[in-house]
Amino acid sequence: MFNLLTNTVDTTAAAEVVAEAAGTVQGLQFHTSDIGEALLCSAAGMVGIFVVVGIIILSVSLLNKAGADKK
């Protein structure tokens, strides 16, 4: 793509446009630019849920134990 500010042709941007057009179906665009971040967040999310749930399980077990001791 021609950059008016630098008077140069940005071949990367042009390539992106071609690639986007090739992967476009009625407005949908197939792209892999976010997959790395998505996979990382997915892994972190699953670990995060297990950590939070683990803490809740531990807390409930302690609450139950305290309740049983009281009896």
Next chain:
Amino acid sequence: MAILSELGSKILSIFEAIAGMDIQTEVIPMLIMWAIGGTLIYLAIAKDMEPTLLLPMGFGTILVNLPLALTEGVISEHGAIEVLYNAGVANELFPLLLFIGIGAMIDFGPLLSNPKLMIFGAAAQFGIFFTLSIASLFFPINEAASIAIIGAADGPTSIFVASELGSNYIGAIIVAAYSYMALVPIVQPPVIKLLTTKKERKIRMKYEGKAVSKRTRILFPIVVSIIAGVVSPQSAVLIGFLMFGNLVRECGVLDSLSETAQKVLANLITILLGITVARNMNAEDFLTWETALILGLGLVAFIFDTAGGVLFAKFLNIFLPEGKKFNPMIGAAGISAFPMSSRVVHKLGLEEDNQNFLLMHATGVNVSGQVASVIAGGMILSFFGQG
């Protein structure tokens, strides 16, 4: 006389505008949306599929697709649905209020008497994150996250997260979330059967109905709110409202408020929510390939939620001795669709062995899925929210 003349010319201009509608780009999409609205109403009434939400939503879909709805009608700037949308959905108030009602309805007893079952609630959120990865191939990452939350199998969480992330596809997301929740009895059994052997489905689990002290029941919502708030601050508001409703239920001194939250508040918000979220169901936004893909991704989310729970139970069974093994089907109940999912698992257990009663175990997993799905929503917000 002048008023009548003005009114007459106004009506005339409306008729002219309707007559000037383009058949291909305006009339046909409008008729398709009426058909979709009609289908939602039909499914709600004839098939009893999530009628509390699908019926208002179906009717709202017809309303917002009436001729000139955008300029003169219900979704114009000062139209009733637009006002309700800004008052309750755009600022996430309705889903939060609904959470108070849901919290007041849930009995966490089965979970509290066997807390380790909660681990399956965590595992069954796998579909959310799997879908996030797949959706990120087609949508910007924030939209992918909004779509992935369909896998929470929890309407208010889906609405809250999608609104918070500023999704452009909130209508499709909500339709997918509620439709698949209603379709749990159809979606889950084939996945469960595919991933388990007959022998595994016959595993019996001893139920030790341990009594849960009142103190534990009261402290549970407080402790969970604090833990979620500290570890995952973005989920604090969601968990907080859910747990507040549960505290009202369990405290024992607010029976009247508990009953109001369970019935009046939940019903009132559901009516308003259903008809209001239809604001995003106008033809221009809804009749797109993106909507079709979102509906497909929603199914993927539900399938992989189910698979995540079942496979995690099978994984744990590797390390457990005979007699202590889990029936892997209960893992599938870790999705938040309560109580359908636990009923599905119970029914499948009885199909294999008419003396295998899995309901209490599955219910424990199912309510833990409710908590875990909200935590998952908080995780999504902490990654992609704007702070």
